[in-house]
Structures are given as C-alpha cells and as structure tokens.
Amino acid sequence: MIKDYLFEEKLPLFWCAGCGNGIVLQAILRNIDKRGFTRENIVITTGIGCWGKADDYVTTNSFHGTHGRALPFSTGIKLANPSLNVFTLMGDGDGITIGGNHLIHAARRNVDLVAIMVNNLNYGMTGGQYSGTTPKHAITKTSPYGHVENGFDVCKVVQAAGAPFVARGTVYDVVQLDRLISKAIDHKGFSFVEVISPCPTHFGRSNKLGDAPKMMQWIKDNTISREKAAGMTSDELQGKFVTGIFEEREQEDYSTAYQKVIDSLRGGENE
Amino acid sequence: MGEFRFMQGNEAMTEGAIAAGARFYAGYPITPSSEVAETSSIRLPQVGGLYVQMEDEIGSMAALIGASAAGKKAYTATSGPGLSLMAENLGVAVMGEIPCVLIDVQRSGPSTGLATKPAQGDVLQARWGTHGDHSIIVLSPSSVQDCFDLMVTAFNYSEQYRTPVIFLSDEIIGHLREQVILKGPEELEIFERPEPTGDPKDYRPYDHSNGLAPLSRFGSPYVFKVNGSMHDEWGRPCARPDNADRIIRHLSEKIEAHAEEIAITRRYHMDDAEIVLICYGGAARSALSAMKKAREKGIKAGVLQIVTLWPVPDKEIREALAQAKAVIVPELNLGQYIGEVEKRNEKNIPVIGVNRIDGQPIVPAQILAKIEEAAK
Amino acid sequence: MKTITINETWCKKCGICAAFCPKKVFDRDEDGKPLAVRPEDCIGCRLCEMRCPDFAVTVEG
Numbered sequence: 001m002i003k004d005y006l007f008e009e010k011l012p013l014f015w016c017a018g019c020g021n022g023i024v025l026q027a028i029l030r031n032i033d034k035r036g037f038t039r040e041n042i043v044i045t046t047g048i049g050c051w052g053k054a055d056d057y058v059t060t061n062s063f064h065g066t067h068g069r070a071l072p073f074s075t076g077i078k079l080a081n082p083s084l085n086v087f088t089l090m091g092d093g094d095g096i097t098i099g100g101n102h103l104i105h106a107a108r109r110n111v112d113l114v115a116i117m118v119n120n121l122n123y124g125m126t127g128g129q130y131s132g133t134t135p136k137h138a139i140t141k142t143s144p145y146g147h148v149e150n151g152f153d154v155c156k157v158v159q160a161a162g163a164p165f166v167a168r169g170t171v172y173d174v175v176q177l178d179r180l181i182s183k184a185i186d187h188k189g190f191s192f193v194e195v196i197s198p199c200p201t202h203f204g205r206s207n208k209l210g211d212a213p214k215m216m217q218w219i220k221d222n223t224i225s226r227e228k229a230a231g232m233t234s235d236e237l238q239g240k241f242v243t244g245i246f247e248e249r250e251q252e253d254y255s256t257a258y259q260k261v262i263d264s265l266r267g268g269e270n271e
Numbered sequence: 272m273g274e275f276r277f278m279q280g281n282e283a284m285t286e287g288a289i290a291a292g293a294r295f296y297a298g299y300p301i302t303p304s305s306e307v308a309e310t311s312s313i314r315l316p317q318v319g320g321l322y323v324q325m326e327d328e329i330g331s332m333a334a335l336i337g338a339s340a341a342g343k344k345a346y347t348a349t350s351g352p353g354l355s356l357m358a359e360n361l362g363v364a365v366m367g368e369i370p371c372v373l374i375d376v377q378r379s380g381p382s383t384g385l386a387t388k389p390a391q392g393d394v395l396q397a398r399w400g401t402h403g404d405h406s407i408i409v410l411s412p413s414s415v416q417d418c419f420d421l422m423v424t425a426f427n428y429s430e431q432y433r434t435p436v437i438f439l440s441d442e443i444i445g446h447l448r449e450q451v452i453l454k455g456p457e458e459l460e461i462f463e464r465p466e467p468t469g470d471p472k473d474y475r476p477y478d479h480s481n482g483l484a485p486l487s488r489f490g491s492p493y494v495f496k497v498n499g500s501m502h503d504e505w506g507r508p509c510a511r512p513d514n515a516d517r518i519i520r521h522l523s524e525k526i527e528a529h530a531e532e533i534a535i536t537r538r539y540h541m542d543d544a545e546i547v548l549i550c551y552g553g554a555a556r557s558a559l560s561a562m563k564k565a566r567e568k569g570i571k572a573g574v575l576q577i578v579t580l581w582p583v584p585d586k587e588i589r590e591a592l593a594q595a596k597a598v599i600v601p602e603l604n605l606g607q608y609i610g611e612v613e614k615r616n617e618k619n620i621p622v623i624g625v626n627r628i629d630g631q632p633i634v635p636a637q638i639l640a641k642i643e644e645a646a647k
Numbered sequence: 648m649k650t651i652t653i654n655e656t657w658c659k660k661c662g663i664c665a666a667f668c669p670k671k672v673f674d675r676d677e678d679g680k681p682l683a684v685r686p687e688d689c690i691g692c693r694l695c696e697m698r699c700p701d702f703a704v705t706v707e708g
Binding site for chain 1: 657665
C-alpha cells in the first residue's frame, strides 16, 4: 500500500492548490511500494523550498538538510551504507541553482541514487523569484520587466556531466512519469529525473497562465517528445519541454569501484 | 602495545581518527591541512573505510553528516576558508545532533590571508561560526601526540554528546614532526554509539527526557528523521514556541551542563605560580619554554594550558585568576580567548595579551619579556 | 462500476481531476469541489487519482 509510506496524519499537504509536488510524491511512493522497499531501507533526502517539504509526508527514514545540499548529504549516506535506497528530492532552486555544483559532481561521481528534481521554473517558497531554470522573458517577482537571463536545460547539463541515466517528464503525463521514475530506480548509478511541474500561485500568476488546470494544459501543449524534438530546430524548440530518456547506459557506480580498491588492499576480507 | 613513530601532526590526526573507529572522510584539500586528506585516502581503504573528495567544503560537511547518520564515524579536515564554507552545514550537525569531527588546521586570515602561515584566528569562529544559539566542543592540540590522543577524545565526545566536535589545530602543530606513540586498541577507551532499544515504532531520536536519546543509523530497524528545521522528539517539523525554546536550550545545556567533564587542561608549575600563562595550541609550546626561562630567573611563572577551548574550563581559569598576580595570554591573533579570561577576572588583576598576527609563531622571548614586566 | 472517492479534507479543489478526465466523469460544484457524477462512464484509467496533487482521489473496482 502506498499509504504505508505516507504520513497521513500530516495531510492535507502544505502545498498550494494545483501545485505539482503532490503528483510527483505520489509517483515516487507508488514506485517505492511496487519495489517492496521497506521504511527501514529507504532514505529520502530533501533540500529547502516547497519540494523540500516532501520529507514531512513520508514514514521512511528522511534527512532534511540545507538549501541545495541534498545531494552531498545523500552521497555520504549512500557511501556509508550502500545497501540503502536513497532518493534525493530537489527543486530547481535547490538542484541547479544554489546546488548546481553538487549536481554536476554527483552526476560525474556516479553514486548509486535516484535524484528527482521538480522544476517549477521559479522559487515558490520565497514568493516567486527567478531561479536558474526561469526562461528568458518570463515575469517573476525579481524579473518584473521580463527575465534577461536564459534558463538552464537541466537534463543537458546533467548529461554532459556524465550521469548514466537522465530523463525528463511532466506532471501532466503521469503515466510516462511513473515509467521514468521506475527506470531511474532500476538503473544502477546516478539516475536523474527532471519533472516539469506547475506553480500556479507564483509562476502561473505572474505570467498570466491561469489556474491549475490551465497550467497543466500549458505544460501539455508545450511538451514535445525527445523523438519528435530530434527533427526540430533550436528556434522551434524555444519554450518547449522536451521529454523522454536522454541517457541510459551502464557505468560502474562509486561504491562498486571503491569496494574494488578496498578488496585489492585487503585481499577481499572486510573488517 | 603502542607503536613508536616519527610523524607529522596532520598524519597523526588521521591515525588518531582511525584508532577512534572513524571509517569515513569527506573533504576538500586546503593548505595547511591537506596531509590529513592524503593520509586518509591511503589509510581508510586499508581498514575498510572510505575517502571521498567532494566538490567543496559545503559538500564535504554534508557528506560527513550523511555518513554519520548512516552509522559511520566520520571526519573532515580544512583550514579557515573551508571552515567558513562548512559553517552552514555545521549547523545541521548541531541541530540534527549528528556526531562528527571537523579538523581545522588554522592559518592566517582573513580571506586567503597567508595560506601557509600559522595563526589562531578561528577560535571564536569555531565557537560561533554557525548561526543561531548553540554550544559546541572545541579541542586544541599542542603536540603530535595530542593529534593522536585527542583525536580519539574528539570522537568520544562527539558520540557521547551527539555533537560535532571541532579539532582546532594550527599550522605549527599540523606540520610539526616529532615522536608519537600510536596506541593500540587495548590502551584506548573508545565510546561507541549506543543502539536504541525498545519497540522501533516508539523510537524518538530527539526525546531527551531520560538523558540523551541514542542515535539510530539509517538502515537499522529504528527508522528516524533528521531535520535541520525546528523539530519535535520524532524529528518532525514543529514550530511551536515552547518546542523551539526547549530545543535551543537543550542544544546548549547538553554540553554546558557537562563542561567540567569535558574540560581538559594541563597545569605546569601552577602550585606556587604568581604569573600564570593561559595558553593553547601552537602558542602553548612557546609559553612553556618562556615559563622555564622565567623560572631560571627566579620568577614564579606557571602555565595553565587550555585543551578544551569550548566549553570554557571555567573552574580552572577562575582558580588561576584567584592565585595569580598577573595572567598573560599568548595568542596568534589580536586577542580572542583572552576575552574568556577577562570575563572571569573578578579581582581585576592585570590580564595581558601577547599577540602576533604576522604569520610567524610567537617566540618564547616575547612572552618572557611580558613575564618579566609583570613580575616587577 | 468503479467507485470514485474524494477525500474532502485533503482535496484543495484545484480542478485537475475534472479537467483531464478522458470520460468527463466529474462535475465541479460552485465551490470548485469535484463530484464524480457519471461514475458509470469511468473506465478505470486512474489518471484522476495519479494526477491528484493531494492524494485525495481514489478509484476502486
């Protein structure tokens, strides 16, 4: 039961009406349940921000650290006990803005964990300021005349940094999202899933995108599959969310590689 | 039986950490601490432990805390600029009550300062570097033997009081080479983290109503939450004013109430001392030398060496102030620990600083000159 | 026939379940609250349940 992992006493969720965070949380818990993981062998780490509140709602082990640092906390946890199933939940502020350096190094280091970045294109918790993924020209509380910077294509960054599994989904296409998270869990190594999600309260309101259903429709209308996007120009892809799996390859994870070092020094015998 | 070796302070810290049971290092190289990283990368895998070099000190501190929450005794080493970067996550260890040991081999600051030169400029940052009210344990070694022995103490305190411990060394001690005895397991007392007991469903990692709650480890039947935000006994977020008040008082009191047990000081010729040198770390070596020279000149000088800088060994400092005609505090800064002495100076005797901030060690002659002046 | 349950304490009336149901099973009342008024049309795809941001929709049967 998914509800075994959900701390029901804490509901209703703190997030705004129509916020996509709950959809992603549900998808994660559904997959955890399918795998038969236990509360004991899971650790969910979170950063700070709206999505950083996700650990409040789970009954598993959890670690709520500092803004942008969920990945290094997870790195320590997983390397100290490789038998744990570690899920790292980050927002776009956490994951690619303040924590961008950790993200690229985690991708390169290839510690076996699942990292799920919910991208709502702005800082929700602090009131709707621009983040590292806010698109050019978008209005936020700190880009009132239109954003002059470009947002990151996060999957490209993580892919270039060497992660062996990289995918993007949306909270609109929940069936695909389910499949991407499932594959990320099954993939040994650093598995990254970016989820495009609406923030009707801030990003939606500032950019006149309408209420939650209208924002979901907006995400749907601007989503293009990786296969379809392959034949499009970069101009045509402006403002689009390209979804699918961008990287899926076998690569030795950190713990496995380091254990070989230990074994070579100690003749395979552990202390 | 111990093993006689000739080694550097930084190397001895690695050996001390491993002897204490540490099996995880996360860090970022920085002068003058890098030998701790290098020797840890050699030694840890030999004993089944793990060395990981992170992308910066922020990540290092985070990985350290994560590893400790997953059950490994963990440490890192840095210097001033790195300590500044670690400060935020140091607070997570304080708030989450996660044991870990942070070595700071102090160098001259501010900023990049004199990167290869000694200083003791981080004494107050070690105490107050992370924001918010809290207490913390800070130990200061003055020999290579200290680097080994006190490192074991640092881990013991860390586990016993569920707190980060800062091992506040300096360039003088870090790069000092001298003989050290690497004690064997039979000669060391190691404090191991107690396992929680009872029904895992009732496990509350922050319920300290019956003494400090034992800390579980991720993967054990005792599921738990670590939370850098204000939390209740379960580790769940809780913003109630009475709860916040309780937690913050607890974070201070769990250490300050045990200050006497945590205090380590060393007394040299204190029985009849009229001029007392209160000192620590690298500067303590010069102070001892100056004391000997003063004694040769017939001046009743003594040394109170502070090993536990924080919490302050209140009783020992007060006793020294009660018996002395004057107290001299040599420090490689403009006067950081002297404030703690002055706070306790009820008789209003002369409390004199000997300070050096040019990247050079304080020489015994500087201290001796002040002793002679005070003895007049 | 499927049973569609809305947890009214958890539901925030965002309207997503109603807007994207492929069989238009839901109506919304004046407050925006979703009502499963045509459960006989439900094909059990559970998209409403999966897309609910508040764990408030359950489809059974």
